[in-house]
Amino acid sequence: MIHIVFNEADIPVLQQAISLDESLQGEVVVIRDDYAVGPLDHTYAGEGREARLNWWREVLAGGDYEGKTDTGEVDDFKTVAELVGTLRRNPEETIWIWAAQNKHDVSGYYWLLHFMKEFQGRVFILYLNNLPFLSEKGQLFYPIWLHSIPPKEFLKAKKLARPITLSEFEVDPDEWIRLCQEKKLVRILEGGKKLSQHDADFYDIDLAKFITVDWQKASKIINQFQHKNKHTTGDAFLLWRLKKLISDGGFDTQGEIRNMKDFEIKLKSQHQAETA
Known part of the structure; x- marks a missing residue:
């Protein structure tokens, strides 16, 4: 066996x-x-x-x-x-x-x-x-x-x-x-053995909800997401998506944007957001 x-x-x-x-x-x-x-x-x-x-x-x-x-x-x-x-x-x-x-x-x-x-x-x-x-x-x-x-x-x-x-x-x-032929990147279990599929940014909106006005390490944001969000996935995928969110703007960072514990993130201040 x-x-x-x-x-x-x-x-x-x-x-x-x-x-x-x-x-x-x-x-x-x-x-x-x-x-x-x-x-x-x-x-x-x-x-x-x-x-x-x-x-x-x-x-x-x-x-x-x-x-x-x-x-x-x-x-x-x-x-x-x-x-x-x-x-x-x-x-x-x-x-x-x-x-x-x-x-x-x-x-x-x-x-x-x-x-x-x-x-x-x-x-x-x-x-x-x-x-x-x-x-x-x-x-x-x-x-x-x-x-x-x-x-x-x-x-x-x-x-x-x-x-x-x-x-x-x-x-x-x-x-x-x-x-396989649908060429999507994210699969979600709907029940039984039924899988639905979504684009790579499926988790982005929910992930961004855990970014606040206070500095937080990327590892903390990902950890909170894993414990509180309805749908979760692997840390590596979430770190990749977090970096994508950062590259799209709207967030301040400090530290080297590399490993999860290397950098911190927070929302831009209202003034910064308005002048950006």
């Missing part, structure tokens, strides 16, 4: 759950790219992969994660090639895909399904969609992320495992292809 997750933070929690139940024994593999953002056109072809890499280079340039694109740390195609090789060599091997109800996991699921079709009947999905779990304090909650679920609660979740149906293998990849 091979378990697939879509967030680094999911790995240790699932590994703890595995240690509690021998029937879950298996390797945990992570799909690292965030397919909820960025270009997807021709995503399975060389030109599409290179276009996506170049987009990430632009997003990460001059920020906390600059250069990460070229370290080889994120190489989902290599990860999938190894998975496919293992499944072909071992006809008894099975895949369990774990996904919570968030755009990151659902987008990753769609991307991955393309490579799993030949193994129909051996690929299982555990989609924790609108399902209640108990927190560490014994309170009922509906998790958005796998890593928020206590390890012992995963033992209940395993009962949800079911084979991905032939119909899903036909319909879901077609839906993903349609999304």
Whole structure:
């Protein structure tokens, strides 16, 4: 059994759950790219992969994660090639895909399904969609992320495992292809497995609401956005958008506009705004 997750933070929690139940024994593999953002056109072809890499280079340039694109740390195609090789060599091997109800996991699921079709009947999905779990304090909650679920609660979740149906293998990849061809950069989960798409500036208005008349580090603005906004995304994407907002004017800055903790931002004073 091979378990697939879509967030680094999911790995240790699932590994703890595995240690509690021998029937879950298996390797945990992570799909690292965030397919909820960025270009997807021709995503399975060389030109599409290179276009996506170049987009990430632009997003990460001059920020906390600059250069990460070229370290080889994120190489989902290599990860999938190894998975496919293992499944072909071992006809008894099975895949369990774990996904919570968030755009990151659902987008990753769609991307991955393309490579799993030949193994129909051996690929299982555990989609924790609108399902209640108990927190560490014994309170009922509906998790958005796998890593928020206590390890012992995963033992209940395993009962949800079911084979991905032939119909899903036909319909879901077609839906993903349609999304890829729309050439949008932001995906939002509307419910179930339904994703809507938006332009790169989707988060800009909400992000700007956290910029005040007082100086704040970019890291604080991004942190507030992540904790208070309805729709969120990765820090790197938000830093990129924050720099775009700055370049468009309307805000004062101090410090080197680079990493999140290197510079501060505030609204222009009324006088400055009127004379700008």
